[in-house]
Amino acid sequence: MRLSLILLSRIKLITFDATNTLLRFKNTVGHEYAKVASLYDVTVDTSTEKRLTNAFKQQFKTLKLEHPNFGVNTGLTTVDWWSHLVKLTFRNAGFTNISDTKLTRISSHLFKVFATAECWSLARGVLSSVRHFHLKHPSIKLGVISNTDDRLVSILYELGIGHYFDFILISAVVKCEKPDAEMFNLALKEAGIENGEQALHVGDSYNDDYLGAKKCGWNALLLVKDKRLFLQSNKSDYNIKNDEIIESLEEIIDHKILYNSNK
Numbered sequence: 001m002r003l004s005l006i007l008l009s010r011i012k013l014i015t016f017d018a019t020n021t022l023l024r025f026k027n028t029v030g031h032e033y034a035k036v037a038s039l040y041d042v043t044v045d046t047s048t049e050k051r052l053t054n055a056f057k058q059q060f061k062t063l064k065l066e067h068p069n070f071g072v073n074t075g076l077t078t079v080d081w082w083s084h085l086v087k088l089t090f091r092n093a094g095f096t097n098i099s100d101t102k103l104t105r106i107s108s109h110l111f112k113v114f115a116t117a118e119c120w121s122l123a124r125g126v127l128s129s130v131r132h133f134h135l136k137h138p139s140i141k142l143g144v145i146s147n148t149d150d151r152l153v154s155i156l157y158e159l160g161i162g163h164y165f166d167f168i169l170i171s172a173v174v175k176c177e178k179p180d181a182e183m184f185n186l187a188l189k190e191a192g193i194e195n196g197e198q199a200l201h202v203g204d205s206y207n208d209d210y211l212g213a214k215k216c217g218w219n220a221l222l223l224v225k226d227k228r229l230f231l232q233s234n235k236s237d238y239n240i241k242n243d244e245i246i247e248s249l250e251e252i253i254d255h256k257i258l259y260n261s262n263k
Helices: 002-007 029-038 048-066 078-092 100-113 126-136 151-158 181-191 206-215 227-237
Strands: 013-016 023-025 120-122 141-146 167-170 199-203 219-223
Touching: 013 181, 029 048, 029 078, 029 100, 048 078, 078 100, 126 141, 141 151, 141 181, 151 167, 167 181, 181 199, 181 206, 199 206, 206 219
Parallel strands: 013 141, 013 199, 141 167, 199 219
Antiparallel strands: 023 120
């Protein structure tokens, strides 16, 4: 059954989002921030992780608005952007007595830690899925399209999947972000494909991944943690077909979108 589907496949390119699609955080951001801060004699307690996680989410959104795409177009380096975010996160979480010098050291440490597999793990079904397409169907190119910085490359290789991809497009490097059409057009160019109908993108963001791909004429699948819960809670807010929602990347292997137009 599986072989016959692939033989009929019209898909020549499959791309994946990175964070929360290929990769998962091993722990909360607050946990990692608190752990590193404790190495610099910052007192942490049971409430620290939650406060830091909440502050991170808030400050991340704010800084993304002020300096989109990690500051590449507003004069910041990636290191500067993340250093600024770390400092804002700790200040907003109530750590107002930590010196700026110490926060700079903490942010530098965190930047290096998050560049390794220490903070990351593969999401469910990732390894089996990319291995399947890479080894059994080499005519289908695989790529990554991610709104992140260049540390992603080393993380993917350290986790043992980097070599499966024909290309990895990183927003801070190419200076454009999903859902911009330019990001998806760059992927087609990398794959040597002119028609988005031959491409499939998979990600966990409805706006950046699913809609971004669809508006460019691509096929798209939305990855969610719990499909039943998603449909009960959010379906009325999203224009998406039920069979374009998946819970694991393994579902792509036999998905009808590979061989039959599903737009």
